[in-house]
Amino acid sequence: MIQLFNICKSYSKENSALKDVSVHIQKGEFVYLTGPSGAGKTTLLKMLYGAERPTRGQVLINGQNVTRLRRSRVPYLRRQVGVVFQDYKLLNSRTVYENVAFSLEAQGKKRYEVAQKVYQCLKKVGLEHKLKSKPLELSGGEQQRVAIARALAVDPLILLADEPSGNLDAEVSLDIMELLKGANARGTTVVMATHDLHLCHLFPRRTIHLEAGRLVNDSMP
Amino acid sequence: MEAIRYFLFRSLRNMASSPLLCSAAILTMGVALAAVGVFLLVVLNLQNLTKDWRDDIQVVAYMDKVPSATELDEVLQKVKAFPEVETAIFVSKTDALQRFTKRLGEDSDLLTGLRADVLPASLELQLKGEYQTRNAVQQVADRLKSELKLEDLQYGKDWLEQFESFTTLLELVGVVLGGFLVFAAVFIVSNTIKLTLYARRDELEIMTLVGATLRFIKTPFIIEGLLQGILGGVLAVVILYGLHHFVLKDGLQVLLLTPAGFTIEFLPREMQLAIAAAGAFLGVLGSLLALRRFVRI
Known part of the structure; x- marks a missing residue:
């Protein structure tokens, strides 16, 4: 599903975010991407949804070479990849319903399809009763659940989560983990960047550890 | 849609x-x-x-001697044949005095006792839009001088330049x-x-x-x-x-x-x-x- 071959990413001569990283992730896997701040976790995730291109090496998503993808084709890659961020990235001026519907509308889905799908997804994350609320009226955990609903609404092949519980307390983090595990159980490949080792121990999965841009450990539980 | x-x-x-x-x-x-x-x-x-x-731009040729009707016709025909000329009007001595009287309005008394031929007869030429320029006016003036022997011309040369x-x-x-x-x-x-x-x-x-x-x-x-x-x-x-x-x-x-x-x-x-x-x-x-x-x- 995800293949990285000798990925290097440099922003300047002295500053390398990733150094010779090669990783293969199978369809349906759940993988943690760990490492301290500045290790290159976010850069690696960005490569998977086409926001960054490697300076050297190749990135293949579902057999498609992202490195050679034309800019105009990037949106179509992103329709296969759902992304969840630490800061949720929700539109605060729109309702919960509109936020989730947004990703479906962007893909040109019909209005009745959108309505049905949004309701299903919000039900999955337990927020179907907050359709009309605005994000700022919700708690952090609820906002992240909306973000997950938005990412899952398009039935992505891959779900990327960049520190999804970074801003949340331990109890809420567990709820978020349950949602990600649920998506994985339904067949979505999940790659989650985190520096919360406690979570990794609680839900042991394959862990790829990065340090200073290098892959230092790739271990199965 | x-x-x-x-x-x-x-x-x-x-x-x-x-x-x-x-x-x-x-x-x-x-x-x-x-x-x-x-x-x-x-x-x-x-x-x-x-x-x-620009519409006010005109060439006025003063005539010392009033031409006879046939001479006037001839002059008018010649002038109207100039490509630059839109209209050509002959203003007789009497017409000139009448205009002047009208223009003076309340002060027209000043003219009482003057002879009707005190002002000269003239030919007033209005030029076509595209010829309302300094060069064209000069050309018309030159032709009036050379072809019709009209020497006393007024066309506001300095004003046109400005x-x-x-x-x-x-x-x-x-x-x-x-x-x-x-x-x-x-x-x-x-x-x-x-x-x-x-x-x-x-x-x-x-x-x-x-x-x-x-x-x-x-x-x-x-x-x-x-x-x-x-x-x-x-x-x-x-x-x-x-x-x-x-x-x-x-x-x-x-x-x-x-x-x-x-x-x-x-x-x-x-x-x-x-x-x-x-x-x-x-x-x-x-x-x-x-x-x-x-x-x-």
Whole structure:
């Protein structure tokens, strides 16, 4: 599903975010991407949804070479990849319903399809009763659940989560983990960047550890 | 059709969701276009004024000896055959005195006791529009001298020279000032739109993240620019109308030292439409330029 071959990413001569990283992730896997701040976790995730291109090496998503993808084709890659961020990235001026519907509308889905799908997804994350609320009226955990609903609404092949519980307390983090595990159980490949080792121990999965841009450990539980 | 409706709906909702930004953009465009419009209004009326002056350009040939009817016919025919001449009128001595009396009005008593032939007879030539220039007037004068032996000519040579340098200066100032105003309008409008897009950069970023194509992201903003531009253009025409009605109509009359009977005109309908169209063009152009900066996939 995800293949990285000798990925290097440099922003300047002295500053390398990733150094010779090669990783293969199978369809349906759940993988943690760990490492301290500045290790290159976010850069690696960005490569998977086409926001960054490697300076050297190749990135293949579902057999498609992202490195050679034309800019105009990037949106179509992103329709296969759902992304969840630490800061949720929700539109605060729109309702919960509109936020989730947004990703479906962007893909040109019909209005009745959108309505049905949004309701299903919000039900999955337990927020179907907050359709009309605005994000700022919700708690952090609820906002992240909306973000997950938005990412899952398009039935992505891959779900990327960049520190999804970074801003949340331990109890809420567990709820978020349950949602990600649920998506994985339904067949979505999940790659989650985190520096919360406690979570990794609680839900042991394959862990790829990065340090200073290098892959230092790739271990199965 | 559904796509158009969807994009239009999104544009209108965007405008409604940030009324302050939207009004600021429309107001800026309106004021910028009104500035260009005021300039157009001044130029248009100056053109009308100089056209009136140009229409007054004529060559007068004074005749020492009154020609006989046949001679006069011959002279008139010859003169009318000049390509530059629009009309040629013979003013007899009596006609000249009558005109002068009329012009003196209440002071016409001064002329009592004068003989009817005190003023010379003359030939007044009005020139066609394209020949109302210094060179053409000079050419007509030369031909009158050489072909018809009319020596006593009056055609305001010095005045014509001054008039032409004045109109050349006016055109130059027009191009420079007009160019500057249009440039300023484009600059202000594109920056205002940039500000409105800057306020929505999160929305733009999220759209790119959820797999929206550039067309999907940009279209509502371009429609928004178009609508704001048209509204800005209409606002500019309204501002101009108000300015014309309450200030410029009298103000310009004094400033331009216009002759009696000359009224300061408002922009013709085509120019009003052109201002609205310029607003639409500016809105779309401004949106496109700003989007190039803020939407990166």
